Amino acid sequence: MVATPIKTKKRLSIQTGDIAENTTTIRSLDWDRDRFDIEFGLQNGTTYNSYIIRGEKIALIDTSHVKFRQLYIDTITGLIDPKTIDYLVVSHTEPDHSGLVKDILELAPQATIVGSKVAINFLKNFIHQPFEYIAVKTGDSLDLGKGHVLEFVNAPNLHWPDTILTYDQGTETLYTCDVFGMHYCSDVLYDEHLEDIAPDYHFYYECLMGPNARSVLSALKRMDKLGHFSLVANGHGPLLRYNVHELVERYRTWSEEQSKADKSVAVFYISDYGYSDRLSQAIAKGITKAGVAVEMVDLKSADAQDVHEIVSGSAGLVVGMPPLEGTHSNETTSNIGTILAAAKNKQYIGMFESYGDNDEPIDPLLTRFREAGLNKGFNPIRVKDTPTEAIYQLCEEAGVDLGQALTQAKKVKQRKSLDSDLDKAIGRISGGLYILTANKRELNGAMLASWVTQASFDPPGFTVAVAKDRAIESLMQVGDSFVLNILEEGKYQPLMKHFLKRFRPGSDRFEGVNVQTANNGSPILVDALAYLECEVVSRMECSDHWIVYSKVSNGRVSNPDGLTATHHRKVGNYY
The missing domain is CATH 3.60.15.10 (Ribonuclease Z/Hydroxyacylglutathione hydrolase-like)
Incomplete structure (x- = not known):
C-alpha cells in the first residue's frame, strides 16, 4: 500500500x-x-x-x-x-x-x-x-x-x-x-x-x-x-x-x-445558528479545565424530558440564546421553557449570544433565572460581530470562572482537612516569586508563579508549573513565547497585589501597569528585578498542573544588587 x-x-x-x-x-x-x-x-x-x-x-x-x-x-x-x-x-x-x-x-x-x-x-x-x-x-x-x-x-x-x-x-x-x-x-x-x-x-x-x-x-x-x-x-x-x-x-x-468530576454543567447551544456551537465549545473547554464535567445539549434536537433530567442533575447551566424566529424557533423556545421549569435554587447560570443577528434578548431571560434563585456564573457574553480570538478566549475564561465557582467550596474544605505533617513538610519547599506574561496576536495573559526551576544550561532553560485551570495556560503551548518577570525582594508587593486580583473574563491584565514590549511581543514588567524572554519547548502533564519547559533567548537585570523575592508556605496542599 x-x-x-x-x-x-x-x-x-x-x-x-x-x-x-x-x-x-x-x-x-x-x-x-x-x-x-x-x-x-x-x-x-x-x-x-x-x-x-x-x-x-x-x-x-x-x-x-x-x-x-x-x-x-x-x-x-x-x-x-x-x-x-x-x-x-x-x-x-x-x-x-x-x-x-x-x-x-x-x-x-x-x-x-x-x-x-x-x-x-x-x-x-x-x-x-x-x-x-x-x-x-x-x-x-x-x-x-x-x-x-x-x-x-x-x-x-x-x-x-x-x-x-x-x-x-x-x-x-x-x-x-x-x-x-x-x-x-x-x-x-x-x-x-x-x-x-x-x-x-x-x-x-x-x-x-x-x-x-x-x-x-x-x-x-x-x-x-x-x-x-x-x-x-x-x-x-x-x-x-x-x-x-x-x-x-x-x-x-x-x-x-x-466524567468522575463531582459536579457537571449543562451547556445548551443551537447547532448551525450563528456561532453558538463554537462559542459553547470554548466555554465548555474552560469549565473542564477547572475539573468540572460538561454535558453538551443541542436545543434544536434535544428531547424535552432529557433536557429536564440534565438540568435537574447539573450544578450549573450555560445557555446560548435562541433565535427569535426561524425554522427551529418553536423547538428551542420550548426547551428554554423546560430549562426554566427545571432550574433549581443555587445552581449557577451563564448566558451568551451567538452572533445570529436574531437572538432572543438575554436580560429578560437572565432576570427570570435569577428570580428563580440561580447564581451568576459569569457576566453575559454578548457577541455582535464575527467572533475573534479574543472572544473565544473570553468564553474560555468565563467557563473557567464558572468551573472554579463550583469547586471553590470543595477546595476550601480540602485545605482545612489536609494539614498533616506531610503537608507541612512539603510546604517547606520554597520558591521565588515570578510573573509570567504572554501575548499572542490579540490575546494576552499573566500569572503569578512560584514553582520555577532552572532545568538546562545549553540552551539556557527552565521549567514552570502552570495549573490546568489558569487562563494563561492556553497561551503556553509548544512554540508559544512569553516573558518570565522576576520579582525583587522588598519591592514586589504592588505587582503581586495587582496580579493576584481576580480579573473579569476578557479584561486587560496590564491596565495601570508599567510595561514595555519584549522582542517576542510579550509584556515586560518595568518594575520587576529582571526578565527572561522564553519559548515553550515541551510540556509534561501532571495531575493538576502542566510542567512547561522553555528555552531562554534573551534577558536583562534592572538592579544588579537586587535579590529575588522568595515565597514560603506553611503547608504544601495549596499556594
Whole structure:
C-alpha cells in the first residue's frame, strides 16, 4: 500500500493511498495551518481525510475543505468517474469535511447522501437544492456488495451535533471523522511513530473531545458492539493502524477521568445558528479545565424530558440564546421553557449570544433565572460581530470562572482537612516569586508563579508549573513565547497585589501597569528585578498542573544588587 503525494506550490497537497481492499484514501494536507476551529493553535498543520469504497456500489466518505476544491476534484476524477458514485456519506457537516459536498453533487447528481437526521437538515439549509438522502441511526446498515457492509453509529457532540461513525464489516475499518484524529500534517500515512504523534493526539482530545467526555463514553459503548476493527480511518492526521487499541483506550481513560468530576454543567447551544456551537465549545473547554464535567445539549434536537433530567442533575447551566424566529424557533423556545421549569435554587447560570443577528434578548431571560434563585456564573457574553480570538478566549475564561465557582467550596474544605505533617513538610519547599506574561496576536495573559526551576544550561532553560485551570495556560503551548518577570525582594508587593486580583473574563491584565514590549511581543514588567524572554519547548502533564519547559533567548537585570523575592508556605496542599 504505497501513498503517492501530489504536490502543489502553496503548501497544500493531496496524498492518495490504498488502505484496505477496494478502499482508497484522499488526504488533503494543509501544511501551514496554525489555527483551527475554536481558535486553538496548531504546531504541525493538519489534514482533511476522505475515503472511497468500491463495492458493487461506490461510496465516498466525506469530502474536504473548500481551499482544496480544485486539487480535490482533480484527484477524485482521476481515481473514479464521479457519475459512478452511489453514496456520499457525510460523517458530519463541519465545513472542513463537508465543504465540497455541493461540488461533488454537481459532478455526481445521482449520488444519495447518507448522514444523521440532523446532518441531513443542516445540508438542506446549506446546499439549497434537492438531493436524494438516507437518514441513518445507530444499527442501520448499507450493503455496497463485495463484502462491504457499512454499519452506522450515532456519535452526537463528537465534536459536532450530527456526527456518525461508519464501520465497514468487510475490511474491519472504522471511519470516525473527527473522533480519534489529530491536527498533525505528515506524508506518513499511518501512526507508525507513536511518540511523534502522541502530544498532538492528546492536545486534540483536550480541545475538542474533553468537553464532551460523557458523549465520548456513550459513543465508545456503541462502538464496542461493532466487534473488532483493525483500522481507524479518521478525518485528521495519520490513520490508526499500528496502535489502534492503545489510542482508542486513551480516549476511554481520559473520558472516564473527566466524567468522575463531582459536579457537571449543562451547556445548551443551537447547532448551525450563528456561532453558538463554537462559542459553547470554548466555554465548555474552560469549565473542564477547572475539573468540572460538561454535558453538551443541542436545543434544536434535544428531547424535552432529557433536557429536564440534565438540568435537574447539573450544578450549573450555560445557555446560548435562541433565535427569535426561524425554522427551529418553536423547538428551542420550548426547551428554554423546560430549562426554566427545571432550574433549581443555587445552581449557577451563564448566558451568551451567538452572533445570529436574531437572538432572543438575554436580560429578560437572565432576570427570570435569577428570580428563580440561580447564581451568576459569569457576566453575559454578548457577541455582535464575527467572533475573534479574543472572544473565544473570553468564553474560555468565563467557563473557567464558572468551573472554579463550583469547586471553590470543595477546595476550601480540602485545605482545612489536609494539614498533616506531610503537608507541612512539603510546604517547606520554597520558591521565588515570578510573573509570567504572554501575548499572542490579540490575546494576552499573566500569572503569578512560584514553582520555577532552572532545568538546562545549553540552551539556557527552565521549567514552570502552570495549573490546568489558569487562563494563561492556553497561551503556553509548544512554540508559544512569553516573558518570565522576576520579582525583587522588598519591592514586589504592588505587582503581586495587582496580579493576584481576580480579573473579569476578557479584561486587560496590564491596565495601570508599567510595561514595555519584549522582542517576542510579550509584556515586560518595568518594575520587576529582571526578565527572561522564553519559548515553550515541551510540556509534561501532571495531575493538576502542566510542567512547561522553555528555552531562554534573551534577558536583562534592572538592579544588579537586587535579590529575588522568595515565597514560603506553611503547608504544601495549596499556594
